[in-house]
Amino acid sequence: MPRRRSPPRHGRRSDTRPAAARPAARPAADRRAADRRAAETVPVELAVAPGLVDLALHELRELARRSRRPIPTTRVGDDAISLAWPGAHAELHDLRTVQFVSRVWAFTVPRPKALLGDEALRTLQGGLRQLAAAAPFTGLRLSAAGRDSTVMRRLAAALAEPIGLEPRDDGDLLVRVRRAEAGGWEVLARTTPRPLSVRVWRVCDRPGGLDAALAAALLRWVGVRARDRVCNPMLGGGTMLIERALAGPAACLDGFDLDAEALACAERNAAAAGVAERLRLWQADATSAPAGARSERYDLQLADPPWGDAVGDHADNAALYTGLLAAAAARAAPEGRLLLVTHEVRLAERVLAGHPSWHVVAERRVWQGGHRPACLWLARRP
């Protein structure tokens, strides 16, 4: 007698696909672990200077490996990386190439007014309370299209009041409201009072100081090698050399500047960064070779010469850049690298065209405070 097929169980459609085409059933323990992980992840966005996103992604993956977290899936834009971080968002504050970290809340609401509804407001107030408990914010700054509208003013007040802050234009708890790409609205809150790129070590500022996150990213780009003898002519406040010291060991870390005040400033910053004892700093002209009393040959030189706006003069820069490249070549080890960051893009191109000592290995344009400098990775010709 032919066996009767048992009827499908109530409420379930039978899967008529061949076994090979059916998704493998996940053991319950796996499913529970995946659910737990999803519940523990924190949606965040990393703000990154345009032109550096690939380097920030690389650092993010390194951080995940180091902290034994699964490599997060990311959505990458020109100036931001979105991800669900499987841990506390504060772990991301170790990223040196990132401008700042924001906590993200997404709402499937048609317009911002709905963010004043009970549920959305409770979520946001709870989230901001957690951020405020971890860092000393002094005021809340709302950034949104229509920031001065009644709805946005009410929202700013409703978010600030429960955490004892005032809505203020110079507030350091930066809350952004924007339309979400996939529909609905998003609220983002910066997790630290100051951007991460404003380093704690910067106790002394110099005109034309380089953004530290940019410096950190470019150093990763040209390579951080423990055997490198590193030199930073035109040191200024010391951004590049200090970030290089913080990035890892080096055979030596030398820096010099023509200006005694710049040197004093770099010394103070290096002390605040806890790297002063690893640096050798002195006063010298970067266009004369070799550098001061040192006769070292360098594997890596780092230079952001004057751009002719905040520091220096366009008229003098042609001679300065020519002199810098010639002297840097004399200081370079065979196959030595030179990282040159400049907004004098045409001048750099002109001076480097057919240069007898340096050739361009790679170039990238980045954004820094309204400028779009060229970052040139040069290598010493044999």
Ligand SMILES: C[S@@+](CC[C@H](N)C(=O)[O-])C[C@H]1O[C@@H](n2cnc3c(N)ncnc32)[C@H](O)[C@@H]1O
């Ligand atoms: C744009 S700043 C460097 C900024 C630095 N990276 C920082 O973040 O603070 C340029 C520096 O080059 C120095 N400089 C200009 N001409 C020089 C020369 N011929 N030799 C050495 N240093 C020079 C200036 O004194 C200034 O400190």
